[in-house]
Every structure is written in structure tokens, then in C-alpha cells.
Amino acid sequence: MSEYSIIYIEVKREIDFYFQMQHIESSFTLQMDGREIVSAQHQFKFQNVHDISHKPFSFGGGILYLHTNQGVFSYNIKENPAYFIEAFKTLKSSFH
Structure with a gap:
């Protein structure tokens, strides 16, 4: 079975020792x-993911959305997710 992956970014904000936002x-x-x-x-679980969508940013990257039975989960990405979304649709159609 094929495995597909995409890198996503999480940004955490912290105040450092000098009270500067990092x-x-x-x-x-x-x-x-x-x-x-x-x-x-x-x-x-794959059967609990209904769809994957993408909102691109003008400067590149964007947000990848997983639409699940638990709600919508968002992931900040820096690359084009077209291959990931297409793989999902192909796997999902063969899943049924």
C-alpha cells in the first residue's frame, strides 16, 4: 500500500527572557x-475523513483542511498539496 506525506508547520509564540516575542x-x-x-x-481513520481542501496564500504555501467526522482540522503548509489531495481522492474512491 502506498504512503503519502506532506510537511506542515506549527508556529508557537513565546516571550523570552528579555520580554521579546519569539x-x-x-x-x-x-x-x-x-x-x-x-x-x-x-x-x-480513513473512512472518517470526508474531504481534503486547500486555501492557497498569494506568497506561497497555504492551509490544508481535513474535513472529518470530528470537525475540520487545519494544517499550515509551504508546498503545493495537489499530489496529496489527488492521492486522497484516488484512495478514497478505491476505498468504497
Whole structure:
């Protein structure tokens, strides 16, 4: 079974020792294999994911949305997710 992945970014804001706002960026992988989609914080059974959509930003990247039976989950991405979305649609159509 094929596995697909895309990198997403989480930005955490912290105040440092000098009371300056720091933006700490961490990268994580969203993985999909036809049985489930797994992020660093969540695990979704494939049958519980209804759709994946994307809102691009003019400066590149965008937000990837997972539409699930638990709600909509958003992931900040820096790359074009077209291959990831297409893989989802292909896997989802063969899942039924």
C-alpha cells in the first residue's frame, strides 16, 4: 500500500527572557496510507475523513483542511498539496 506525506508547520509564540516575542516554527509530517491519516497530534481513520481542501496564500504555501467526522482540522503548509489531495481522492474512491 502506498504512503503519502506532506510537511506542515506549527508556529508557537513565546516571550523570552528579555520580554521579546519569539516565533518558534516546528515542522511535522502529515501521513496518509489509505487506512488512516496521522499528524503529530491526531489520528484519523480513513473512512472518517470526508474531504481534503486547500486555501492557497498569494506568497506561497497555504492551509490544508481535513474535513472529518470530528470537525475540520487545519494544517499550515509551504508546498503545493495537489499530489496529496489527488492521492486522497484516488484512495478514497478505491476505498468504497
